[in-house]
Amino acid sequence: MKNYQKFAAVYDSIMDDSLYDQWTDFSLRHFPKKKKAKLLELACGTGIQSIRFKQTGFDVTGLDLSQDMLDLAAKRAKTVHVDIPFVQGNMLDLSSVGTFDYVTCYSDSICYMEDEVEVGDVFKQVYDHLNEGGIFIFDVHSTYQTDEVFPGYSYHENAEDFAMVWDTYEDEAPHSVVHELTFFIQDEDGRFTRYDEIHEERTYDLLTYDILLEQAGFKNVKVYADFEDKEPRDTSRRWFFVCEK
Incomplete structure (x- = not known):
């Protein structure tokens, strides 16, 4: 375990810390203002983003495939005195987590799905576990x-x-x-x-994501790029989707 903790610490140390600020800022701009909203963070890893969301005032649950990562996330949350349930699970099956006002999936975690069928399955799972009017935000690598x-x-x-x-x-x-x-x-x-x-x-082209989101049931989908509230350009590197149920 000690080695794994070091391993995850290496992950955290090579991750650009300012990205968490940017994900937080982007989310706050695109979530409706709602007190004590319930937020599910998919692929939460070692919990840095979940803690940011909790400190902003959301009622946060973190989900990740890796129990080792979640153990580190729980330890990190305890260190800063915040209470966040971290759940070991797969975003292809969210049946155990209940429903939420907001769901996020950042750091191109959707790009780890095997094919577009799995991507579509994740979108459907998220849709089914969002409250009416809920918002799903995720980012992916652009094809560029x-x-x-x-x-x-x-x-x-x-x-x-x-x-x-x-x-x-x-x-x-x-x-x-x-x-x-x-x-x-x-x-x-x-x-x-x-x-x-x-x-x-x-990753896939923008149209593929649009179709998969529509098939999952999302009715209002907006696309932005590179943490800004601007439409993607040919050389945008990261696409952001803001999807409403």
Whole structure:
């Protein structure tokens, strides 16, 4: 467990902290003003965004596939004295979590779904667990990001107690990429342990997302880009969808 905690700490340290501020600000601009609204954060990871939402005044539940990540999230919430239920679960089946006023799924987590059928299934699950008039906000990589920016991307980081190599390649399916991550993390005895991870991500064109959201039942869908309240351009890297039930 100690190694995993270090591993997740490495994840958190390479994540640009300002993104959480931007996700929070974007959400607050697009959620209706409602006191004590119930919010479900999908793919909540180590809980940083869930805590931001809780501190803003929402009644937050966090859901993630990884129990290890959730253990860290619970520990983090306890440290800052906030009470958030963190639920281990799959966003393809939300039957255990009840209903919410708002649902978010940030950090391109939808792009980890295997195909558009799964993406559509997530949208339907979210729709079914939103209260009437509820809002679902998520972001995904643009096709420009997967096709032009990511292939050939390489990032290396060296710190005292860890090193990381991150390479991204084009994958076989349209608009899909593979991230190969290698971490070297220092143990208590000073030795470095190697961890390898492969992350496969896939996105779709705007029309596909629109159709899948409509099929799920969403009636009012707005699309923005790169944390701003502006329409996507050809070179936008991250698309944001604000969907109303």
